[in-house]
Amino acid sequence: MTARSSSESTRDIPEATVARLPVYLRALNTLADDAIRTCSSEELALAAGVNSAKLRKDLSYLGSYGTRGVGYDVDYLRYQIAREIGVTQDWPVVIVGIGNLGHALANYSGFRSRGFRVVALLDADETRHGEVVAGVEVRPFGDLEEIVESHGVAIGVIATPAGAAQDVSDRMVGCGITSILNFAPSVIAVPDGVDVRKVDLSIELQILAYHEQRKANIS
Amino acid sequence: MTARSSSESTRDIPEATVARLPVYLRALNTLADDAIRTCSSEELALAAGVNSAKLRKDLSYLGSYGTRGVGYDVDYLRYQIAREIGVTQDWPVVIVGIGNLGHALANYSGFRSRGFRVVALLDADETRHGEVVAGVEVRPFGDLEEIVESHGVAIGVIATPAGAAQDVSDRMVGCGITSILNFAPSVIAVPDGVDVRKVDLSIELQILAYHEQRKANIS
DNA sequence: GTCGATTTGTTCTCGCGTTCACAAACTCCT
DNA sequence: AGGAGTTTGTGAACGCGAGAACAAATCGAC
Secondary structure, eight states: OOOOOSSOOOSOOOHHHHHHHHHHHHHHHHHHHTTOOEEOHHHHHHHHTSOHHHHHHHHHHHOOOEETTTEEEHHHHHHHHHHHHTTTSOEEEEEEOOSHHHHHHHHOHHHHTTTEEEEEEEESOGGGTTOEETTEEEEEGGGHHHHHHHHTOOEEEEOSOHHHHHHHHHHHHHTTOOEEEEOSSSOOOOOTTOEEEEOOHHHHHHHHHHHHHHHHOOO | OOOOOSSOOOSOOOHHHHHHHHHHHHHHHHHHHTTOOEEOHHHHHHHHTSOHHHHHHHHHTTOOOEETTTEEEHHHHHHHHHHHHTTTSOEEEEEEOOSHHHHHHHHOHHHHTTTEEEEEEEESOGGGTTOEETTEEEEEGGGHHHHHHHHTOOEEEEOSOHHHHHHHHHHHHHTTOOEEEEOSSSOOOOOTTOEEEEOOHHHHHHHHHHHHHHHHOOO
């Protein structure tokens, strides 16, 4: 409908679609690894675990990158999705809280390969300072402002105990971080304009337990 | 409307509500730790980070456990939610894949305190067998069937690389596991009746990156 | 015992997301 | 060149969830 200028691609993509784009991207990467050049919406939907109509509608928000009667060019679509999400550029990331989970996150190769670079590991516990994890030295939490400023960090990861999460969040927001991924099992409050996503391991298990309990009670 | 018999409490709770119940439960636990006996829907909603109308509607699916003009009894509501979710009972859990993430999961105290007991750690890599993590010995993946049967395990956690996830899933389903929490960055296919929840670290970051990119492009 | 204040439980409306179904567009074969 | 076969992109219907608003119920004061 609307005329679309060169790189001014999309207006607003529904949140549900945004959450699925990374899944499509991964599926496309897998296809590319298998030297597959072209795929239909049906094939890609299968690989991504979604309905093909939903996939097509999702992709239509980005533009018309398919060819009717043929399908999608894997490499081309892959690039378009990556550009839309923003993973074609480099995102510096700070991780606060280097416990068991922080360790695992720092070592997670999936970040590196998707444009996320861990520029600093911070912890309040001084006995951990100087320790090197995944090639990065653990530094005092007080260094946060300096690091965020010098590297232009916009994304912070909280992997602390619940009690520290709100304080860490406040400090992050205070020095200009506008996106937070929170692994601490607590609700954190942030001002408007700051995005928070929450990953809670035990909540996921509790949801499974609920359904499991229902299955057992077929009375 | 419907007459409600003794322990036959609810019919079907919306999925969105089920996902929030654990959040309410945690908020209630925090209140209880502060020796608070009673709370209004407004207070609890604030602690849980949701709208109070939504909270009341969610709780109404469980029954009428509040008192008008007063609020909710913290301990009583806490018990009711815990019973509804199923965390009053003990859930044996198996974790497959003891890499960085598997280590972190095995050590995560939030599982133990919510009724989940890690009964076994399995890994395909023989060099890891015998290693003790969080008080549990790492055993060969081939022991899965025996362990699931002897402990009555219904919930499995996959923390392997992407390539192994589908195989592990198939084996789990094959020996009777009906709920899977998948941390591997891949889509797994399971038969009807098996629940899968997926936690993907890099996808969460990519979603944040998308919004971050939008913030930067205010052009 | 009655009145006012308070808070729950529920009804209603609205918007988002999912899915179906089909027209438009492209390829290939003859 | 034309027709058959495919596959995309999208309009329309449907169902679920969020939030506002209100009636019902309880407590406390007098």
